[in-house]
Amino acid sequence: MRKRLPGVLAVVAGLAAMLAVAACSSALSEEEVGRLVEAKVATVIAGIPTVTPAATPTLVSLPPVPTPAPTVTPQPTATPFALPPIPTPQPTATPFALPPTPMPFVFPATATPQPTATPQPTPTPFVITATPTPQPTPTPQTLATATQLQPTPTLAPAVMPTATLANVIAQAKGSVVRFHFSVDLGSGFVFNESGMILTNDHIFPSSLFVGSLVDVFLNDGSQFLGTIIKRDSRLDVAVVRSQRAESLPALVFGDSDTIELGNEVVALGYPLGSILGTEITVTRGILSGKRIIRNESIQEDQNFLQSDAPVNPGNSGGPLMNSSGEVVGIVTAKVIGIGIEGVGLAIPINDVLPFVQEFLN
Numbered sequence: 001m002r003k004r005l006p007g008v009l010a011v012v013a014g015l016a017a018m019l020a021v022a023a024c025s026s027a028l029s030e031e032e033v034g035r036l037v038e039a040k041v042a043t044v045i046a047g048i049p050t051v052t053p054a055a056t057p058t059l060v061s062l063p064p065v066p067t068p069a070p071t072v073t074p075q076p077t078a079t080p081f082a083l084p085p086i087p088t089p090q091p092t093a094t095p096f097a098l099p100p101t102p103m104p105f106v107f108p109a110t111a112t113p114q115p116t117a118t119p120q121p122t123p124t125p126f127v128i129t130a131t132p133t134p135q136p137t138p139t140p141q142t143l144a145t146a147t148q149l150q151p152t153p154t155l156a157p158a159v160m161p162t163a164t165l166a167n168v169i170a171q172a173k174g175s176v177v178r179f180h181f182s183v184d185l186g187s188g189f190v191f192n193e194s195g196m197i198l199t200n201d202h203i204f205p206s207s208l209f210v211g212s213l214v215d216v217f218l219n220d221g222s223q224f225l226g227t228i229i230k231r232d233s234r235l236d237v238a239v240v241r242s243q244r245a246e247s248l249p250a251l252v253f254g255d256s257d258t259i260e261l262g263n264e265v266v267a268l269g270y271p272l273g274s275i276l277g278t279e280i281t282v283t284r285g286i287l288s289g290k291r292i293i294r295n296e297s298i299q300e301d302q303n304f305l306q307s308d309a310p311v312n313p314g315n316s317g318g319p320l321m322n323s324s325g326e327v328v329g330i331v332t333a334k335v336i337g338i339g340i341e342g343v344g345l346a347i348p349i350n351d352v353l354p355f356v357q358e359f360l361n
Contacts (some may be wrong), residue, residue, distance in 0.1 A: 020345045023116045049231035165284070169266065170323035172281050176318060178217040178270040181205050187269035187318030188216075188240065188248045189327065195242030196359045198352070199317030200332055201231050204238065214240060230355075234298050236332055237352055239359065251319060254326025256305060256348035263287045265333050267309040267344065269318030285309030291345070303351055305329045320346040 177197055179186040186203030190196065197216065207215065208228060216226040224244040231238040242248065259265075266284045285308040295302050305320065311334050320329035329346030353360075 004166055018257065021113050025189040027172035043112070074147065084296075138341070165264075165266065168321070168323065169282055171249070171252060172268060172319070173219050173282075175249045176219065176268045176270075176280055178213060178219075178273075178278065179203055179213075179317070180217065180273065181208075183283070185270060185273050185314035187314065187331070188319075189268075189319045190248045191253070191327070191356065192243070192250050192359055193247055194359070195244060195248055196356075197226060197240040197242060198356060199328065200330065201233050201236045201238040201241065203316050204228065204231070216240065216242065216244075217278065221278070232355060234300070235352070235355060236347065237330065237355055251327050252325070253349050253353070254324070254328045255324055256328045256350045259287055259305075259328050260321060261287050261289065261333055264323045265305075265307050265309055265328065266321050266323075267307070267311055267315060267318060267346075268321070269311070269331060270314035271312035273314055281315075283309045285313065285344075288342075288349075292346075298360060303348050304332075305348055307344050308344065309344055310342070311344040315344075 049174045089143055111170065177188045177190070179188060179199065181204070184203060184205060185201060188197045188199030191198045194291045204214070210228050210231055212228050214226050214228060215223060217223050224242060226240040226242050229239050229241050259283045263286065263304060264284065265287055268281055268282055272277065287305060288308050289306040291306050292301050293304055294300075305328065307320065309320070311331050315331045316333070319327045320331050322328050328349050330352065331344065331346045333345045335343035335345070
């Protein structure tokens, strides 16, 4: 209603103005004019449509928006952990009983032969004569002596004393030398009285050639110069001539063809100098095998002696000796890898003989 009131008042004001003008121009009285105004106003009001108030909107609750369920990523099925099989206990070995030691056979004592009595002649009846018959002289018996009755003893062959491994090493270590080139290490050994040293070719840096001078060290700490006089990269051997005034003891070559599997071997050299120092190291093992291995760098098969004597960087060029102190190989490499242990390789000394024959003569 309040919204219609201004409009109504405006209409009424307009009508009043019109009626006032009409009253002035006619002979109507004020009362007649008032009645006309009231009638017009009533008519106007009656003609105005009634505005129906808008209905108050009703709040409608919306249905809840469904929350999307989280996507569950399927987890991989865990593989059940299989416990390793429990090893079946091995039956305890029954100790082997050695048979009883037989009693030594005792020869019966040799009876001493008794002397045989010489039969006495039957005496002649006594006859009284002027000349009596002489009695025969009894023959003296020879008794056997104790020396004649005992057997002649047999002399056992003389047993020569066997050199111990410690003695062999004590004599050999004065012939084993060390090379040191910045970070590279190597070993070698004197093989003749002229001071010729045999070693591996791969221990020398590529900058050194035949005629190059190298430093050579002994186990006692002394040092001298040497000259590289021969190299063979295919066979992996080299010869260095000592320039030392004093002679050095030389090792003796053995026979790598006749050494048998299981024979004891020792490796001498100077491995891991930065860790173990500069003194000689000795490792011992057995000959594990004789191998032919393909050398891919030269596309040739090569012979090697395999042993389980531990070798490490710095052992290369050192001697592999038998228990008599003879050189049967030159330590040159080891097989390394996960799960690989005790596989050292040496060049058989018989394969090197043609290379050094000129120096042996």
